[in-house]
Amino acid sequence: MRxxxxxxxxxxxxxxxxxxxxxxxxxxxxxxxxxxxxxISWGYAVEWPIFAGxxxxxxxxxxxxxxxxxxxQAAxxQAAxxQAAxxQATAGTRPADAPARPVVxxxxxxxxxxxxxxxxxxxxxxxxxxxxxxxxxxxPGAKPGDxxx
Numbered sequence: 001m002r003x004x005x006x007x008x009x010x011x012x013x014x015x016x017x018x019x020x021x022x023x024x025x026x027x028x029x030x031x032x033x034x035x036x037x038x039x040i041s042w043g044y045a046v047e048w049p050i051f052a053g054x055x056x057x058x059x060x061x062x063x064x065x066x067x068x069x070x071x072x073q074a075a076x077x078q079a080a081x082x083q084a085a086x087x088q089a090t091a092g093t094r095p096a097d098a099p100a101r102p103v104v105x106x107x108x109x110x111x112x113x114x115x116x117x118x119x120x121x122x123x124x125x126x127x128x129x130x131x132x133x134x135x136x137x138x139x140p141g142a143k144p145g146d147x148x149x
Contacts, residue, residue, distance in 0.1 A: 003069075
């Protein structure tokens with residue numbers, strides 16, 4: 001529970017209370033306006049409490065996420081009994097005090113397509129589009145409809 005009383009969390013708690021109180025106050029204000037004859041205020045009178053409920057939902061979800069997150073103290077791992085001598089250990093085991101080795105995965109091979117320009121040929125549509133882009137770059141105030149090509 002101490003994780004919920006840091007300065008950042010205190011600011012979140014205060015913001016939640018202020019927003020919920022403000023939204024419910026705005027909802028009550030819209031109810032009074034609707035009772036005075038403003039028909040559109042009925043919709044707003046329903047919206048503001050929904051906004052307040054959403055704030056409470058997000059706040060509660062963040063509280064649960066924080067409480068389920070990393071514990072304040074890591075639980076000690078159950079160490080395997082050291083009955084076997086190091087020379088009797090199998091190839092797949094390691095001593096309890098040895099650091100965990102990082103997992104190394106094999107790289108994924110991806111075939112890459114070679115563009116046509118590398119082979120010496122250039123696509124006519126690509127060349128025309130590049131010419132159009134160069135013209136737009138050379139004429140910054142021009143519209144695309146002004147392109148002469």
